Amino acid sequence: MGRTSELESLVHKVRDTPSLVVIDGEAGVGKSRLVRELATDPALAGMPVLIGHCEQLQEPLPLAPVLDVLSHHADLVRPGDYNPIVGALAPLVPELGDRLPPPPPELADQRAARHRVFRATAELLDRMGPAVLVLEDVHWAESSTFDFLTFLAAHQPAGLCIVLTLRSGGSPLPVRESFARAASGPPLALTLSPLDPAGVGELAGRILGTEVSAGFAATLHERTGGIPFVAEEVLGALHETPLPDDAAQQDDVLTDLAVPTALRDVVLGRLDGVAEGTREVLGVASVLDHPVDVDLIAEVTGLPPAKVVEALVDAITAGLLHEQDGQVRFRHVLAEQIVYDALPTPTRRLLHRTVARAIEDRDGPRPVARLAHHYHRAGDVTRFVRYAEDAADLAVSHGDDAHAARLLVQAMEVGLPTEQRLRLAVKLGRAAVDGLAHEEAVPLLQQLLAGELLPGDVRGELRFALGRLFRQQGLADAGYREIERALPDLADNPDLLARALAILAAPETVTDRPMAVHARRGEEAQDAARRSGAVEVGLAVRIARASLLIEQGDPEGWPLVEALLGDAALPAHPREHARACVNWAQAALHVGHVRRAERLLAEGRRVVAAAEYLRVNDVIELVAAAVDCAAGRWGDLAGRAHELVVRRPGFDAASLDDRLLHGVMLAASGGASEAAAHFTDLVEDAVRVGAVWPLLAGRSALARLLLTLDDVEGSAHQADLAVAAARVKGNWVWAAEPMLCLVDALVAQGRTAQARVHVEELAAGLGAVDAPSARAALLTCRAVVARADGDHAGAVGLLREARAVVVEAGLRQEESRAVERLGEWLAEDGDAEGAALLEDALRGYGARAASNDVARVTRTLRRLGLPVPYPWRGGRRSNGLGLSGREREVALLAARGRTNRQIAADLFLSPRTVESHVRNALRKLDCTSRADLAVRLLDAAEEDRAPVAG
Incomplete structure (x- = not known):
């Protein structure tokens, strides 16, 4: 109905x-x-x-x-x-x-x-x-x-x-x-929503076999809330009760039924109608949870199995139970709950205790989680906690850390001796980190740390666990400081101390600790690892040290990576191996080593597949998307970036990186105002939680976007803040990209002398780094200043060097930017090579469907009086290049990188309809790909002076 x-x-x-x-x-x-x-x-x-x-x-x-x-x-x-x-x-x-x-x-x-x-x-x-x-x-x-x-x-x-x-x-x-x-x-x-009064009336009419009045239907709806099952139960009871012929026309016929507790009345009425033995069996069944276990009921009640079966048949006849998939169950969970609630509290507790003891006496492995449940309901705290702890240990051994954390949280909610409470808390801290049980575990750990007089080793481990939980929640600064606070209490535990120090050596997660501090933490971690002697701990520390060196562009980083990859100890610990490859790939991306990142990511995928280490898959997917972004493989990247954000709608350690990638795609292919707002929100969140890498990258991306929108002052402000943060951090590799934005903005404002000072500061800070993106940015900065000083030939030479660096590194989007800048300069100087370079940039952006970049180059070509290099240029087409209104709308979204599924959701169309519109647009515009579609639509939009993005 x-x-x-x-x-x-x-x-x-x-x-x-x-x-x-x-x-x-x-x-x-x-x-x-x-x-x-x-x-x-x-x-x-x-x-x-x-x-x-x-x-x-x-x-x-x-x-x-x-x-x-x-x-x-x-x-x-x-x-x-x-x-x-x-x-x-x-x-x-x-x-x-x-x-x-x-x-x-x-x-x-x-x-x-x-x-x-x-x-x-x-x-x-x-x-x-x-x-x-x-x-x-x-x-x-x-x-x-x-x-x-x-x-x-x-x-x-x-x-x-x-x-x-x-x-x-x-x-x-x-x-x-x-x-x-x-x-x-x-x-x-x-x-599925409850039925409205008319629907309840129609349902009642069919069940009762007669037309019901509007008043009857309204009363029934009010009493049952329109829930079909409740209404059916009430109407079923009415159907079995002698009623006057016109009962369905009387508004007050339902008055005596306790609705919305009518279902309870019906179930209890049926329960009263069965034999005493049946009620006893049903009571035990409600304690057991469905499906019904005949042997266990017989054991608890002392009845012969045949008598139990007879009682179950009686309950089925009464409509309290039914057979489903070959098993006997309560007809509905509400019926089970009503029977359970009908038991007096002392009876319920006794039955739970009796059931638990019967289960304990059975042969075979004990179902410890089930026993914990029954002893919990029985009020036997000692046995409940014991079995909850055993169940948690079992869950951890099976890799189900989340279930273990939930059991331990439940166990810690009852009154426990301090020693036992602390033991469970330590287990909870370990399980919660891998089980991602943040919301439940964090308050408990905070409460323990604030209110208990803890032994130092316990306090240290709990603080370490709490810090890791904070980090997983995306609270980078809070997590870092909590782990710092744990260090004194971990002094006698070199295993945990080394791991804690290795985490503190990671530079990309906290804003106000300079690289020197991270380096010192790395050295301390090495000392602790030597004291530990554990191979796995030593690996974790060496992995962290390699990441730290790579992030700084230190040439010693990659030899250390190669040494570790060649060490037989690494494959023997597949989890450390997988984490290492992913972390190093991410660090390689931060400094511009795309090809090395690709190699490491491939190695990481292989290790994860062999070890079936599922937890790292999401991180691999994020890093893979970032690698594709840097390498210019943008075919489905906009959709992937959007889905990464949708999949992690909350706030965790990876969410800022998800949002950064999504923002980059918006800036290239979406609405400028949407991208600016997105980056602004990202920066605010990064500041709030103290995560330095997303903060620097977000401010830099926002500065670059504002510069393309001719907001030179806003661009300079964001870039200056990013450079200042990198200066505090002491990592000039990370300062290079925002410094280029700052230099561009300062020169645009006529402040070349100030820009020159910044460039020299960057050069001194970088030194001889192994970081392609930073080296290319420095060369470009020098080129911008040289051109502002009138040295056009020197500027072109420096820019060609920068282009060669990004080409060798595989940074395709950066290559297109370098080619665009070089082409614009040469074209402004009257060099014919400029037009060819701008065409190369246009095709590069077009291949990636970077529609905003395409539009910008198209404007540059027109400003310089150069032709847009496509055979269809020059003519004005009717109705948007011969497309229907809907085809044009769909094609523009496709040109911005939206997937068919996303377009369908945006426009409330089916994916097949979207596919048809895209196919028609490609045919009508003589395009072979969405990338070509992007360029052609955007050029037409320029001709018509119609906004494409935003």
């Missing part, structure tokens, strides 16, 4: 595989009913709908709903030539054992083993398709299932549609955010 449009949208989306659908709404609103309607829709004939259910269980059951789907649909799995990795599912789904490859050798690393299962499951689902995978009640998904869904969305088989149902506001997991990067595009979001 009332779901026609939602069902049509769902069917349409499901048929267009690969696709994602998220259905949410409050309990009882009709999510499961909509899925059942989908499964029987004629449009899906021949397309199996595979339904799994997430359970509200305390014991983590990795991938349980997905594995249940595979076991229940074993008939869809045919023996065949599978990837050997699919054999990892054989021990987990015995029903498929005879048709899958043999299990591969066991892995010692549980994270790697879990990743193997993820890959195997995705492969098998691909072979079962085309199909619809439905997971219901995802708000109860444990972390492994959620991680698998994130993985599956990123590696979605072409013939698979994924449909999730979840309770509104009931999921602690960011389901929608995790699907932002899905290859199939953003999910279709269907939010």
